[in-house]
Amino acid sequence: MTEPVATEVGRDFIRDIIQADLDQGKYKEIVTRFPPEPNGYLHIGHAKSIALNFGIAQEFPGRCHLRFDDTNPVKEEQEYIDSIQADVRWLGFDWGKNLFFASDYFDRLYEWAEKLIQDGLAYVDDQTQEEIRLSRGTLTEPGKNSPFRDRPVEENLDLFRRMKAGEFPNGARVLRAKIDMAAGNINLRDPVLYRILHAHHPRTGNAWCIYPSYDYAHGQSDAIECITHSICTLEFEDHRPLYDWFIEKLPVPSEPHQYEFARLNLTYTLLSKRVLTQLVRDGHVAGWDDPRMPTMAGMRRRGVPPAALREFVKRIGVAKANSVVDVGMLEFCIREELNRTSQRRMAVLKPLKVVIENYPEGKTEELEAINHPDNASAGTRKITFGRELYIEQDDFMENPPKKFFRLSPGNEVRLRYAYFVKCTGVVKNDAGEVVELRCTYDPATRGGNAPDGRKVKATMHWLPAATSVPAEIRIYNQLFSNPSPDASNFAADLNPNSLEILSDARIEASVAESNSTEPMQFERQGYFVRDKDSTPGKPVFSRTIGLRDTFAKEVAKG
Numbered sequence: 001m002t003e004p005v006a007t008e009v010g011r012d013f014i015r016d017i018i019q020a021d022l023d024q025g026k027y028k029e030i031v032t033r034f035p036p037e038p039n040g041y042l043h044i045g046h047a048k049s050i051a052l053n054f055g056i057a058q059e060f061p062g063r064c065h066l067r068f069d070d071t072n073p074v075k076e077e078q079e080y081i082d083s084i085q086a087d088v089r090w091l092g093f094d095w096g097k098n099l100f101f102a103s104d105y106f107d108r109l110y111e112w113a114e115k116l117i118q119d120g121l122a123y124v125d126d127q128t129q130e131e132i133r134l135s136r137g138t139l140t141e142p143g144k145n146s147p148f149r150d151r152p153v154e155e156n157l158d159l160f161r162r163m164k165a166g167e168f169p170n171g172a173r174v175l176r177a178k179i180d181m182a183a184g185n186i187n188l189r190d191p192v193l194y195r196i197l198h199a200h201h202p203r204t205g206n207a208w209c210i211y212p213s214y215d216y217a218h219g220q221s222d223a224i225e226c227i228t229h230s231i232c233t234l235e236f237e238d239h240r241p242l243y244d245w246f247i248e249k250l251p252v253p254s255e256p257h258q259y260e261f262a263r264l265n266l267t268y269t270l271l272s273k274r275v276l277t278q279l280v281r282d283g284h285v286a287g288w289d290d291p292r293m294p295t296m297a298g299m300r301r302r303g304v305p306p307a308a309l310r311e312f313v314k315r316i317g318v319a320k321a322n323s324v325v326d327v328g329m330l331e332f333c334i335r336e337e338l339n340r341t342s343q344r345r346m347a348v349l350k351p352l353k354v355v356i357e358n359y360p361e362g363k364t365e366e367l368e369a370i371n372h373p374d375n376a377s378a379g380t381r382k383i384t385f386g387r388e389l390y391i392e393q394d395d396f397m398e399n400p401p402k403k404f405f406r407l408s409p410g411n412e413v414r415l416r417y418a419y420f421v422k423c424t425g426v427v428k429n430d431a432g433e434v435v436e437l438r439c440t441y442d443p444a445t446r447g448g449n450a451p452d453g454r455k456v457k458a459t460m461h462w463l464p465a466a467t468s469v470p471a472e473i474r475i476y477n478q479l480f481s482n483p484s485p486d487a488s489n490f491a492a493d494l495n496p497n498s499l500e501i502l503s504d505a506r507i508e509a510s511v512a513e514s515n516s517t518e519p520m521q522f523e524r525q526g527y528f529v530r531d532k533d534s535t536p537g538k539p540v541f542s543r544t545i546g547l548r549d550t551f552a553k554e555v556a557k558g
């Protein structure tokens with residue numbers, strides 16, 4: 001068989017299978033599900049799965065369920081149940097009435113477990129977890145039968161009922177399927193169906209002290225909900241024979257099929273919930289919604305538009321072979337969407353004061369700035385020009401190299417929407433650092449063009465000193481400095497410069513006054529969004545993503 005791969009955008013081997021099933025009249029309606037375990041926040045890998053499952057339900061006649069796989073109360077919390085629902089909605093998908101919980105099926109799963117016992121297909125094992133692990137064998141050696149494997153049905157039933165009744169402590173016994181300890185597939189070597197866990201469950205409270213394993217609960221939940229195509233990631237491929245075994249042995253109401261696709265891996269990113277949980281718990285980040293996190297909550301806070309995520313997962317496609325996607329691809333999709341949708345404003349991240357010496361003291365004038373270069377309906381706004389301004393420190397060099405076209409002594413540049421200005425002098429502090437520039441402006445260049453046709457090579461953003469507002473700006477870089485961070489020792493790969501705080505930045509007054517959480521472009525700097533840490537006196541803006549820095553590239557080229 002040849003390996004199926006992602007074909008054109010929007011088409012993939014799973015959709016091909018579904019189309020073929022519909023063509024053959026196997027199903028009238030396609031039913032998929034997204035089955036998160038509520039043990040953490042959703043990340044961008046989940047976005048791929050959500051877009052696949054919900055996308056299929058939109059494209060074909062069908063529906064997609066949101067089902068919480070809430071079978072391990074020790075790690076699961078209501079906070080996660082709530083955040084997952086908010087994130088799926090934010091991404092733009094809707095499960096309608098189809099919200100389910102594996103815990104809704106605990107009674108039925110229990111009855112079916114008793115049936116397996118009665119059919120001689122399950123037994124209670126008194127071995128410890130460690131003993132079970134050691135007797136499981138390896139890829140090359142078969143496992144060993146448990147000494148409890150041949151317990152009579154009645155004894156198994158009695159012990160299983162007493163497990164349920166709470167007579168035994170955690171870990172004392174488990175219920176195992178009786179399949180084959182010599183099976184080539186280790187998943188078939190008498191897998192555990194139930195374990196004892198005296199733990200409070202967010203939904204069933206203290207009703208249960210035995211909980212089903214993922215393998216036992218998952219396929220049966222699919223069957224109960226009449227899922228037609230149960231789509232999961234590749235690591236479950238080896239679990240499929242077990243998935244099918246349960247469906248065959250139990251009186252389930254439908255026969256779902258499992259299909260596996262490659263999970264999303266991204267450079268500079270770890271998408272394991274274990275790692276993400278630890279990043280939060282150990283305080284490496286400020287929470288699940290820290291803008292450096294690859295979580296949907298983090299990306300939302302960072303100003304990433306959901307449409308950019310949808311476009312990203314569409315572009316990467318769905319394939320059957322594992323791969324690592326360049327995080328640059330995600331950044332490209334974010335930039336593309338924000339370029340289209342976000343209004344332009346000006347901000348000065350590292351201000352350098354400029355005094356226009358030939359501009360009259362006390363005079364100001366209102367200049368018109370456009371809000372979006374490609375969208376006239378976004379309108380215009382006014383910015384106040386005056387004698388004292390701020391420009392970006394990086395836009396000035398006292399002794400510039402050859403290709404530096406921005407402001408330097410004697411050089412003329414355009415201030416965006418305003419005038420041509422020329423640098424006539426610098427003011428330095430005792431340490432010899434430039435703290436202020438002296439410039440002149442050409443009144444004939446109002447609006448940014450010289451009537452005599454002379455050209456300047458740079459257009460720079462700026463802000464009026466009097467009416468711009470101080471702000472804190474947070475620049476985020478990759479959380480990990482290693483393109484393939486080591487999940488088992490991730491702390492060593494953390495980027496010490498993943499957060500840069502610019503506390504003396506300035507922004508347009510209109511930006512400061514608006515409480516909008518729509519991202520905007522600060523011209524020449526990138527896309528920024530108001531952060532929830534803003535206070536009335538001090539707005540805080542996070543950089544969603546930078547624009548490409550052409551000067552840095554030129555410098556690198558030499």
Ligand code: ATP
Nearest residue numbers: 035036037045046048049232233263264271272273
């Ligand atoms: P982890 O392995 O990090 O703990 P998980 O995959 O077990 O996460 P679940 O809540 O069980 O997390 O995942 C819900 C669904 O999302 C599953 O169907 C899973 O296959 C899918 N999923 C999880 N991570 C990815 C990923 N990186 N790419 C694509 N799908 C993913």
Ligand code: MG
Nearest residue numbers: 036037069214
């Ligand atoms: Mg899982």
